[in-house]
Amino acid sequence: MNATATLKRNGVQNIRHLSLPDLEQYFGTMGEPKFRAKQVWEWIWQKGAQSFADMTNLSKDLRQKLGEHFALPALSVDATQYSADGTIKSRFRTHEGHLCEGVLIPTEDRFTACVSSQIGCSLACKFCATGYIDRKRNIDFDEIYDEVVLLNQQSERVYNRKLTNIVFMGMGEPLLNYKNMMKAIERITAPDGLAMSPRRITVSTAGVAKGIRQLGDDGVKFKLALSLHAPNDAKRNEIMNINASNDLKSLVDALNYFYQKTKNEITLEYILFKDFNDSTKDAEELVKLYRQIPADLVNIIEYNPIDLAKFEKPTEEATAAFMAYLAKHKVNARLRRSRGKDIDAACGQLANKEAV
Structure with a gap:
C-alpha cells in the first residue's frame, strides 16, 4: 500500500496530490479569493512547507481549516551522518514510519543529490545492501520531491551551494515506480517547482527493458544509466536476478530504442568485483557490448563491501589493467572513486543502518 492509499483510508487527502485548479476550486467553495x-x-512546491503551520501568510483560521480537510505528509530527516570526505547521508522517515536514505555528494563543481525511489527493493541484487531489504512500498512522487528539497536545504546550509545534479541511484528501482518517478521529475523541473534542468538529472536502472522503452516513447529529457556490472548473461544472472527476464540482448535493443527516440546521454555502470568480472577477458567482452550501445560513458566503480555479500574489491593492479584495456580499445571509461564509504553512503551501501 502506498502513502496515498493510507491517507485515503484515514479519511483525508494529500493536498500535494491536488492540481492548482483543484485548489482554486476548493478555495472558491470556501468563499476565499483565488490567490x-x-x-x-x-x-508546498517552492517554499518547502513541512506543515500547514508553516504557511505564515495565511490566517490561523484558514490554516486550521486546511489541516481539517487535508494532510501534508512530508518526509522528515530521521538521522544524518557526515563522512570525512564531505559526503552527507540522511535517513528520511515517512509519515507512517518507513525509512529510506538519500545522499548529498559534494565535489569542486557539483553538488549531487542521490535519491531513493522505493522503501527497500524487490530485485535482490547480490552485491547491494538495499537488495537484502524487503520492498515495503513505492515512494510517492511528493516524497521523492521532499528528498530533493531536504538535500538541497542541507547543501545550502553546509556548503552554501544549491544542488546542481540529481541521480536516482539510491534505494529501489526507479522504473518499477515509473509513474511516481516521472511525476517527481515533472515537479522538480517545473518552473513553479524547483526549476531544475532535466539535463542535470540521471535515472539509473538495473535493467527494466520495458521501462527503458517507455522512457523513449515518453520523450524524456533526462539522462539514463544502466547498472550493467557483468559483460555477459551468465555472470549477470549470478549477481542480478532481473537478468533472467531482462537479458542483455533485450537491454541492448531497449537502449538503442531509447536513444533513437530521445538522443539522450546513456551511461553504463560497471562495478569491479575481484576474480569475478575484472579480468582481461571480461574487459574484452565489455568492449564488444559497449560497441552495440550508443553509450557516452562507462563508469567503472569501486566495489564497496557490505556485510551480507561475499564480494571483494579488486587489487589496484587489476583495476589499472582493466582500465588500460578499455582505453586501448577507445572506450570512453572513467574510474569512479566512491564517496562516503566510512558512513555506508557509497554505491550499493544504503540499508537504513543505525549510526554507530
Missing part, C-alpha cells in the same frame, strides 16, 4: 490557492501552491 489563496496560489499561495498554498507556492508553499
Whole structure:
C-alpha cells in the first residue's frame, strides 16, 4: 500500500496530490479569493512547507481549516551522518514510519543529490545492501520531491551551494515506480517547482527493458544509466536476478530504442568485483557490448563491501589493467572513486543502518 492509499483510508487527502485548479476550486467553495490557492501552491512546491503551520501568510483560521480537510505528509530527516570526505547521508522517515536514505555528494563543481525511489527493493541484487531489504512500498512522487528539497536545504546550509545534479541511484528501482518517478521529475523541473534542468538529472536502472522503452516513447529529457556490472548473461544472472527476464540482448535493443527516440546521454555502470568480472577477458567482452550501445560513458566503480555479500574489491593492479584495456580499445571509461564509504553512503551501501 502506498502513502496515498493510507491517507485515503484515514479519511483525508494529500493536498500535494491536488492540481492548482483543484485548489482554486476548493478555495472558491470556501468563499476565499483565488490567490489563496496560489499561495498554498507556492508553499508546498517552492517554499518547502513541512506543515500547514508553516504557511505564515495565511490566517490561523484558514490554516486550521486546511489541516481539517487535508494532510501534508512530508518526509522528515530521521538521522544524518557526515563522512570525512564531505559526503552527507540522511535517513528520511515517512509519515507512517518507513525509512529510506538519500545522499548529498559534494565535489569542486557539483553538488549531487542521490535519491531513493522505493522503501527497500524487490530485485535482490547480490552485491547491494538495499537488495537484502524487503520492498515495503513505492515512494510517492511528493516524497521523492521532499528528498530533493531536504538535500538541497542541507547543501545550502553546509556548503552554501544549491544542488546542481540529481541521480536516482539510491534505494529501489526507479522504473518499477515509473509513474511516481516521472511525476517527481515533472515537479522538480517545473518552473513553479524547483526549476531544475532535466539535463542535470540521471535515472539509473538495473535493467527494466520495458521501462527503458517507455522512457523513449515518453520523450524524456533526462539522462539514463544502466547498472550493467557483468559483460555477459551468465555472470549477470549470478549477481542480478532481473537478468533472467531482462537479458542483455533485450537491454541492448531497449537502449538503442531509447536513444533513437530521445538522443539522450546513456551511461553504463560497471562495478569491479575481484576474480569475478575484472579480468582481461571480461574487459574484452565489455568492449564488444559497449560497441552495440550508443553509450557516452562507462563508469567503472569501486566495489564497496557490505556485510551480507561475499564480494571483494579488486587489487589496484587489476583495476589499472582493466582500465588500460578499455582505453586501448577507445572506450570512453572513467574510474569512479566512491564517496562516503566510512558512513555506508557509497554505491550499493544504503540499508537504513543505525549510526554507530
